[in-house]
Amino acid sequence: MTDSDKKLFGLSISDKKNLIERMRSRSRSETDKPRFTQKFSKALSRDIPEEYYKIESLPGLKQLQIHAAAAEKFGIENPFFRMHEAVASNTTWIGDKEYINFSSYNYLGLCGHPRISQKAKDAIDRYGTSTSASRPVSGERPVHRELERKLAAVHKTEDCIVFVSGHATNVTTIGCLFGSNDLILHDVLAHNSIIQGAILSGAKRLHFPHNDWAALDKILQENRSKFQRVLIVIEGMYSMDGDIPELVKFIELKYKHKAFLMVDEAHSLGVLGEKGFGIKEHFGVSANDIDIAMGTLSKTLSACGGYITGNHALVDNLKYTAPGFVYSVGMSPPVAAAALAALEILEAEPERPKRLRELGALFYHTAVESGLDTGLCQGYAIIPIIIGSSVLSVKLSNRLLENGINVQPIIYPAVEERGARLRFFLNSTHTEKQIKDTISILIKELNHLKRNPIYKLL
Ligand SMILES: Cc1ncc(COP(=O)(O)O)c(C=O)c1O
Incomplete structure (x- = not known):
């Protein structure tokens, strides 16, 4: 071996080539999986039915195949x-x-609006396309806080927190704020994200008949005392039926039974109220009467993501404890900029x-x-x-x-x-x-x- 043949870690160039070749052939054989299948296949096929370990046998696909047929x-x-x-x-x-x-939630025709697209492009030029990590870790971008402040102002609340997905907003918020000693009551037509959040929380979950506050009152009379905290979740507009709840009645129940009220405004922002500010504006109720106000950025606001508005106690709590915020990437800057620009247009027009x-x-x-x-x-x-x-x-x-x-x-x-x-x-x-x-x-x-x-x- 010559001196020039010696390299770092004591490996010669020829040793290195051999090692790389061995690793390559090993990874090839791992892709083909002969070692694992030969070693374990007999035992597995004997003890465990194929449907429990074959991706093709998962129930969702079977359902799809039935529909396709x-x-x-x-x-x-x-x-x-x-x-x-x-x-x-x-x-x-x-x-x-x-x-x-007729198949887009682009309620105010803002997606593709030149000013919104330009703001998104400006944000890309300034910050790039990704924050690359969570906001606690990778730091804020000014546009995140500007968007949150504007959402809080529109909803007349103290603060706001934005998440990268509307669905994840409900899942992580409900999932982290409530627990096994609590009760979550939701409309029978509640969106999947609300139900998933309730399941994740481990709380007892009951539904009440659609928009039926009188039935909810009865459930609360019978059950309130059995639980620590109770959350009532309704939507500002129901997306399958295009109807709205009598918000004032639900607020009365929240006070009567000492419960929390959460309202999902995914389909009511931009639609209800003189200025399009949602169901609170429609009924002329105070923001303080709703404990947790949720909305999405993907519909009227022509971006992507979700948000929770409420008081500082709620927002600070979520900023440090909601897994879907703490352990998920911060909102992409152009997406936040687009939502902010859309909100400005909603206010102005x-x-x-x-x-x-x-x-x-x-x-x-x-x-x-x-x-x-x-x-x-x-x-x-x-x-x-x-x-x-x-x-x-x-x-x-x-x-x-x-x-x-x-x-x-x-x-x-x-x-x-x-x-x-x-x-x-x-x-x-x-x-x-x-x-x-x-x-x-x-x-x-x-x-x-x-x-x-x-x-x-x-
Ligand atoms: C009532 C409701 N909440 C939450 C969501 C989830 O929002 P996103 O699609 O922005 O994730 C939707 C989506 O359609 C919805 O209808």
């Missing part, structure tokens, strides 16, 4: 995961065709929520007058048309697509079979003509489908 039988194309090639607002592009669009409410009322009244079933809908920004059959709903959605209208079906198990529906999300930029044309095409296509003897059986 049913869809094939009825000759139905999959209406989900359609590829949009442009900003999805009152119109969208799917493939190379433009459609009237109350004509947007006003127009949205007018269009919601137009869609709702036209549908009802045409004999369509709008379920519990109250005519704001979400209008369900109940079809009463999953197959028929999917088929109708596909027929509307062929007519240049994009609207999603909501089918079993997301709703019960007789509640299967098409769900229309309105946007302040829809035109009256788009709405009227859509309803008349829907009626024509529905009548056409119903004439087919197959659907008479459904």
